[in-house]
Each structure stands twice: as C-alpha cells, then as structure tokens.
Amino acid sequence: VSARAIHVAVLGGGSWGTTVASLAASNAETTLWARNPDTVEAVNERSRNPTYLGDLPLHRRLRATTDLAAAVWDADVIVAGVPGQAMRSTMEAVRPLVRHWVPIVSISKGLELGTKLTMTEVIDEVLPGHPLGVLAGPNLAREVLAGYAAAAVVAMPDEHVARSIQSVFASRRFRVYTNTDVRGAELGGALKNVLAIAVGMAEGLSVGDNTRAMIFTRGLGEMTRLGTALGGQAETFAGLTGVGDFMATCMSPQSRNRTVGAELAKGRPIAEIVAGMNQVAEGVKSAASVVELAGLHGIDVPICCEMDAVINHGRSAIEAYHGLGRIPPGHERD
Amino acid sequence: VSARAIHVAVLGGGSWGTTVASLAASNAETTLWARNPDTVEAVNERSRNPTYLGDLPLHRRLRATTDLAAAVWDADVIVAGVPGQAMRSTMEAVRPLVRHWVPIVSISKGLELGTKLTMTEVIDEVLPGHPLGVLAGPNLAREVLAGYAAAAVVAMPDEHVARSIQSVFASRRFRVYTNTDVRGAELGGALKNVLAIAVGMAEGLSVGDNTRAMIFTRGLGEMTRLGTALGGQAETFAGLTGVGDFMATCMSPQSRNRTVGAELAKGRPIAEIVAGMNQVAEGVKSAASVVELAGLHGIDVPICCEMDAVINHGRSAIEAYHGLGRIPPGHERD
Numbered sequence A, B: 001v002s003a004r005a006i007h008v009a010v011l012g013g014g015s016w017g018t019t020v021a022s023l024a025a026s027n028a029e030t031t032l033w034a035r036n037p038d039t040v041e042a043v044n045e046r047s048r049n050p051t052y053l054g055d056l057p058l059h060r061r062l063r064a065t066t067d068l069a070a071a072v073w074d075a076d077v078i079v080a081g082v083p084g085q086a087m088r089s090t091m092e093a094v095r096p097l098v099r100h101w102v103p104i105v106s107i108s109k110g111l112e113l114g115t116k117l118t119m120t121e122v123i124d125e126v127l128p129g130h131p132l133g134v135l136a137g138p139n140l141a142r143e144v145l146a147g148y149a150a151a152a153v154v155a156m157p158d159e160h161v162a163r164s165i166q167s168v169f170a171s172r173r174f175r176v177y178t179n180t181d182v183r184g185a186e187l188g189g190a191l192k193n194v195l196a197i198a199v200g201m202a203e204g205l206s207v208g209d210n211t212r213a214m215i216f217t218r219g220l221g222e223m224t225r226l227g228t229a230l231g232g233q234a235e236t237f238a239g240l241t242g243v244g245d246f247m248a249t250c251m252s253p254q255s256r257n258r259t260v261g262a263e264l265a266k267g268r269p270i271a272e273i274v275a276g277m278n279q280v281a282e283g284v285k286s287a288a289s290v291v292e293l294a295g296l297h298g299i300d301v302p303i304c305c306e307m308d309a310v311i312n313h314g315r316s317a318i319e320a321y322h323g324l325g326r327i328p329p330g331h332e333r334d
Helices: A015-025 A037-046 A068-072 A084-097 A119-126 A141-145 A159-169 A182-204 A209-229 A240-251 A256-265 A270-275 A282-297 A302-312 A317-325 B015-025 B037-046 B068-072 B084-097 B119-126 B141-145 B159-169 B182-204 B209-229 B240-251 B256-265 B270-275 B282-297 B302-312 B317-325
Strands: A007-011 A029-033 A063-065 A077-080 A104-106 A132-136 A150-155 A174-179 B007-011 B029-033 B063-065 B077-080 B104-106 B132-136 B150-155 B174-179
Touching: A007 A015, A007 A068, A015 A029, A015 A077, A015 A141, A015 A159, A029 A068, A037 A063, A068 A084, A077 A084, A084 A119, A104 A119, A119 A132, A119 A182, A132 A159, A132 A182, A132 A240, A141 B209, A150 A159, A150 A182, A150 A240, A150 B209, A159 A174, A182 A209, A182 A240, A182 A256, A182 A282, A182 A302, A182 A317, A209 A240, A209 A282, A209 A302, A209 B141, A209 B150, A209 B240, A240 A256, A240 B209, A240 B240, A256 A270, A256 A282, A256 A317, A282 A302, A302 A317, B007 B015, B007 B068, B015 B029, B015 B077, B015 B141, B015 B159, B029 B068, B037 B063, B068 B084, B077 B084, B084 B119, B104 B119, B119 B132, B119 B182, B132 B159, B132 B182, B132 B240, B150 B159, B150 B182, B150 B240, B159 B174, B182 B209, B182 B240, B182 B256, B182 B282, B182 B302, B182 B317, B209 B240, B209 B282, B209 B302, B240 B256, B256 B270, B256 B282, B282 B302, B302 B317
Parallel strands: A007 A029, A007 A077, A029 A063, A077 A104, A104 A132, A150 A174, B007 B029, B007 B077, B029 B063, B077 B104, B104 B132, B150 B174
Antiparallel strands: A132 A150, B132 B150
C-alpha cells in the first residue's frame, strides 16, 4: 500500500526554485508559482525555464501557475524560493491561504536588508507556528537539473518531519541527508556568500593554492565562530551546508559571489561589476549585515570586515589582502 | 637585548624538508641533513635544490651536510622531514646524538606500513620523552618557497613550546598558528591523502562541482570521525591541518594524490600510474592502513573503503563511484 500522495508548492521561478520543483515533481504532485507568465507557459507547455535554465528539461509532470492561491491552497509542503528581499511580502500573501500545520521549507539564502534576519526568521515572523526548516547544500542548479550527483540537507527541528520532507526531494542522483540544526544549516549558506568573494579575490590576485586554502579555512573559522554565536552548531558548519556549500561556491565558475571577488581583484569598481551582472550576488548585499551581526555578538571576522570595506567603503582588493597579512597569527582557534 | 640564538637541524632533503629549512634559516642558524651529496653541494654552493625545487633560490644562510652527527649535535630543535618509511631508521641513528630535552617537530605525513603508526608515534617509540609535535597545513612546497602567502600550524602539547617553535618558522608571508592538538594536526595530513584520491577521481569522471563538493565534505566527515576516534579534536579537522590541507591538495595540479585519482578515473591500472611517477603518492600506500584502523575502531569510512578497493583489489573507478551512490543517506552526522 503506498502512502497518501502529497502536494508540494514551490514559490519562486528562479533557477533554484524551478530545479527544486522539478526534483519534487518526480516524488509528489508539484506546482511551481512564478510571477512571470512566460515562465509559467514555458514550464506547462514545454517543460523548460529558458530564462534561467536554458534548454535543460524539467520533470514533465511539473505544473506552474501565476496564481498564488491555486499553488498553495492544497499544498501539504510549501517550499519558499523567492529572493531574500521578496520573502516577507510573499509570505504575507501566503498567510490567508494555508493551513497552520503545513511545513515550510526555505531554499533561499541571504539576510533581509535592514532587519538582518535570515529567511526562516522572516517566515516565522509572518507565519508563526508552522514546522519550518531549510533545504540547503552544495547545489548549483544547472548541475542538479542535468542529473549530476549532488547532496543536500533537509534541516527541520523535528527529525521525523525532516525524514518525511527528505523523501519529497530525494532521488538516486540527489542525496538528501537530514539534520535538526536549522539555524546552522541556514547560516552556512548566508555567510559563505561574503566569504566566497574573498576566495574569488585571492584567486584573482593569483596568490596560489596555499593562499586560497588559507583564506578558505580561516573564512570557515569566521563562519563557524559567528554561526555558533548566532545559535548554530559547530558540526553543521563542517558539513554539506557549511564547508560543502562554501567549497562548491569557491570552485564553480558559475558562482556569482566568486566572480565578484575575481573582478574586484582586477581593480574594477564594485558598481560597475554589479551593473554588469544579470542576477544579484548575495554576498555584496549581505556583507554589511554580517559585519554588524558580528559586532553585536563580539565576534572577530577580519575577512568579512575587509570584504565589507572593499564593497562599501572604497578599499582596494590589494589593500584588503595586505590588511589581512598584518594580523599576527596566534592560537589557531582564537 | 635579543634572545639567545638557536640552532635548527632539518632532516630530509626532499622538497618540503628543504623548503622548511630555508624558512628556518631566516630566523635561526639552520643545517639541512640530506643523504644525497649532490643536493648538499647544490645547497651549499648555489643555494638551490635542483632535484626537487628547480631553480627556486633557498635562503643564502642555509647550510647542508651529509653528516647526521654534524647536523644534530648542536641542534636546539630537530625537524624530522624524511619519508614515512625511513623515519624509524633515521630516528634510531639520531638517538645517540641528541640531548633529551631537544624538541622534535615532524613535517612528514603518512603512516608507517605494518605498524600503522603516525610519524610522531614512531618518533616517540624511538626517542621517548622529547617534546614532540608537528608543523602542518596547506603548504605546497614550491609556492611557499616562491614567497606566496601561506599558513601553517605548529602543534605541540605545550602551548609555550609551540610559541617558541612558531618563531623558528614564521615570516611575514608564512603565517604560523599554534595548536596543542598534535594528534588531530597530524592525522588530518595522513588521512587527507587517501581522500584526495577520491576527489581527484570525481574530477576525472567529470561529475561536476556539486559532486566534488559532496565527496570533499563527506570525506571530511570520515576524516573527522576516524580522527576523533584516534584521539584528535574535531575542531582541528575544521582547521588548517584538516580542511585546509585537504582543500589545497584537491585544488592543486601539483598534488600527487589528486593526480592518481584523476588517472584512475581514466581507467589506467594503479601499477602503471605509480610506475610513471617520480615520487610516491602517500595515499596509495596508506589506504589499506586507514581502512584497517577504521575497522579496529568501528568507524564507517565508505569513501576510504572504495579507494582501498580501487587501489588494492582491482575495483574500477566507476564501480567505486556507483558503490558510494548506493548507500542510503541518513542523518548528516551518522
């Protein structure tokens, strides 16, 4: 006897939202909500999202709609994949449409400007009481959709709920682990964006593999120290949503944050780099918030501080690099 | 008033021993012991080690000798940089020549065949009671010698001794941190060799950045679980000697272990790959020992097991890769 079928609503027709919806469609009846009618039509008529995913085929059973109510009304799981700065307004629109016990899974990384809140904090403010977690990990959308093997983590406060959500996304090629540390899983993704700019910058300055490994590792230390001060567990930052996601971002030519760093290293001004990109590099937006959060909690984050100085206060990449070199090394964990 | 000058003896004229000796020579009177008279002459006459380091200049004050007694007689610090399988016999030759309180710093990675002992365990068996630790981290010798920025860790059981050893190697470009977890610092370097073969294999199979990040992260988990069972501290594996060294090895085209993995992925037999290399890839030698140690401690190391099967039992790279895919993912930390 097969279990009762469940319905999944994925909100957000960007590259990752569409990819997650396509994964879910192989396990459950899935509806993708997107604002753009062209995207909806392309998904329904041709199983494609040409705006973000070129000609890669989506699951043929995936349906899309521009009607938020139609997407969420019957949903047993809601996947929140809209951009960080649209999360609050989208959740406000969702509020009157959902039952209280429907789990919400965030797949968006980043911090809300102004409030410095993570996505699950924003969702919890608007829709308090729902089972709430994240799906996160080293997941470049195009590779996942193309069927390359990848791993991710579903983090929910309750392990039983995590396991049932796991089965919504998992496939032979997409390995979904569980974790109960929602905070750690979410913060890894938010903090790595700023740090990936630093690694990209090191690469752009051609300072060698040792140097990149040093900045990566010291950056991971900043992520872990700040992330645990903010309530995450240290082990989570050593896992797929921390070191894994950070590493994929640093290795991939597809990563926007890494690209920003490499371009800054060439001496190009940040405004020009950002103007030339068709999607936002999340780390550019969140650098100031990360440094502020670290200050509030008394955590030293020298790499994030230098990135904030380069992005927001006119420091050059080479000055930032020399600034880091002037800090005397002490005990590895300080 | 400057402190009393100290004498350093570095044993082993390979690429890393020579590089560490050159670093020490800028802070202390340093003698490099090498077996090869041509190496000794090249260091003394031309400040070069052409066998391993091409035309890169060494510190001009570095002296070399083939006479072990001359090297260690006045030494206040002994740096042990001979290959893993020569460590025991070298230390036996050193034993009658040194004072009991002279600190010994291992810079060799790997496990002794047969005994499965780490280098500091071998040294401690032959020269018990000496202050004993390691210098380790993401350090490709040529990059360090060429003056690219890099970071390393001196791990000694006593933080005060660690700090005095730190000052022997540190420079503006070579950042030396301290740690008291000798076991963790040493095991990271030993275990990463086997795991780097797996990451190189994934790269050779062209399975994408997500997949490589997955294997890297799950491999780091194996390193941490086995390393803590063997007495290391979890945080150390998230630091420069763990994730940092592992990452540099996986990124660098200079890494022998990574190269072995990439060649195995092409279907070349291991004997042929090894025969074509002029230096040993440590991971090939230690794969069986790592799997044995894991078995003794009841730790699951699926990636290391697959590498052992490929290296020692004729499994193909593609079979190993599929074998890993068949393990159902559970909680991230299991």
